[in-house]
Amino acid sequence: MKSIQLLALSALILLFSACKDDELEAQTFGTFEVEFDNRVGSEAISLEEAGSQNYSYTTASGQAFNLSLFGYYISKIKLEGPNGELYEDEMKVSPHADEVKGFYQVLQSEPASRFIQLENVPAGTYHRITFTVGIADEGIQDGAAGGILDPAEGAWFWNWNAGYIGIAMEGSAQNSGQEEVVGDGWTIPAKSFALHVGGWKDVPAATGEEQRFVNNVKTISLAFDSGVRVGEALEPNAHIVVDVLKLLGNVDFSTTYSVHVPKAGQPFAENIPAAFILDHTHQ
Amino acid sequence: MKTAQKYAHLALSWVCIGMLFSCHEDQDIGLDNTYQFIRPAHFPEPVYTFENNPVTKKGFELGKKLFFDPILSRDGSVSCNNCHIQGTAFADAQQHPLSVGVEDRRGTRNAPSLTNLAFMKEFFWDGGVTHLDFTPTNAIESEVEMDESLANVVKKLKAEAAYPPLFKEAFDIEEITSPYMLQALSQYLAMMVSADSKYDQYVKGEAFSKEELEGLALFEDKCSACHAGVLFSDFTYRNNGLSDTFPDEGRARITEFAGDIGKFRVPSLRNVALTAPYMHNARFKTLQEVLDHYDTGVVDSPTLDPLLKKRERGLGIALSEDEKTKIIAFLHTLTDRTFISDTRFMNR
The missing domain is CATH 1.10.760.10 (Cytochrome c-like domain)
Structure with missing residues (x-):
């Protein structure tokens, strides 16, 4: 009889612990901040009004331009340490805005969005951060999502080729080939550009055939110059520079000013790995 | 004493069961x-x-x-x-x-x-x-x-x-x-x-007429390579020879692959007798016109489906008038009156 009682009691404890996750473990936790510092070469970004012909920046090939919108999605953040330390940011898609987890939209126009606070990171030393630029299949194939993924709340979503735009760069360029277009309640200003980099379907080409679909979602892995400690009283931070000049690469705005399909966005997606640079870490 | 223990166990089990439920949010799952x-x-x-x-x-x-x-x-x-x-x-x-x-x-x-x-x-x-x-x-x-x-x-x-x-x-x-x-x-x-058509009854053992049976056999021989399975589509994208120019590029718009220009999804044929006109561009008004197209109207182009190039002479699928009549009789068995009169879907 005693053993049955014991069994029931342990079942009870198990149930308690199942409800309360890891609270019973002795592991301590800390926070980790990821800061995205958007730049054009060595210059800070100052956004212009859409259509402005005040050109503050110059591409590597000498084309004058400005930016009116710049941003991107970050997801699947992972921290790793030399002794097996591992933190994987929780990922969840839900129609409920508060339940969506692990997806972040960094917008130049919203300074607070450049700082991502990772909570409950197991204490330890970390020397590498890995994250995804853009939103892969798991952000789409679970269906309609809320909050940062809700198109009615400003999420960048393509209806016709369902999926999220991973990086958006909009502005004007001196030699942009864009002519003014006036629509029903909207205008595309002359000399403007809109480069939307999206496309997530990852389908290997059949033997002897060309690639179908373009997957522009990129995973970036950056090593820290030294180990960064995470612990209860610590506030470590990784400072990542995102260089628009590197993203734009050798773009020619006279012909490339309206990018709204995956294949046209591919050259910019290929520049993503070079454009996300670990600048330094703070302990 | 034994009885007391029993009650204690019982109480404990109920606590356990209660805990199980408290882990989940209460959901109003309609039992209807x-x-x-x-x-x-x-x-x-x-x-x-x-x-x-x-x-x-x-x-x-x-x-x-x-x-x-x-x-x-x-x-x-x-x-x-x-x-x-x-x-x-x-x-x-x-x-x-x-x-x-x-x-x-x-x-x-x-x-x-x-x-x-x-x-x-x-x-x-x-x-x-x-x-x-x-x-x-x-x-x-x-x-x-x-x-x-x-x-x-x-x-x-x-x-x-x-x-x-x-x-x-x-x-x-x-x-x-x-x-x-x-x-x-x-x-x-x-x-x-939609799963309550005459065809579904046939699958469950009801009888087909002679013409419907012959139509089914012809359908399986000539149509089911694409219109496959119980949903009557393999859900691939194919060029079925409507034209050799493609103002609407179809699947290529999504795959950005030239080999997909002019391809559109193989549609399910369930309720097909009710869903005229046919094809993405509504080209054909009747099922007869559709079958005439496969028999004599298929136009060649670089992405034309290989299954429409298997005839010894010409393109498409050889179909006699008698065969077309029987296939159409079979296609009518895919009409699901239960589905189109299901009051759950009605606006009332």
């Missing part, structure tokens, strides 16, 4: 079977993510109200039902070969039948949408359909007195947001299962 998704025994497993959006009576009813409400369109003139009518298995009316949107704007493709959507991985003629939840947004935001923004639909629903309480009842939310609107529509759409 009418509003549960039930997979027909001879159908494959559904692919819709019901685990993220379980069908409830309140959710289904809300989805139905939205489906019939022109509030989704910019000027309040077009509802989903404008182009998807139950009497034609939720395809368009036959006098609208291409869909008609706000201000009588003409669409570019024939509105497809909304049938057995829970079993489909991709949607629309080009397969550009990979989840049922995201399908309505295309109609809402298309300039030639509803010409409205998703954000503004949400705003209008919030302002319409009837809706906030209905969303509260269906999803226990205080504020309407777009994903819940889309989930409600999906609950209504995913329940549109």
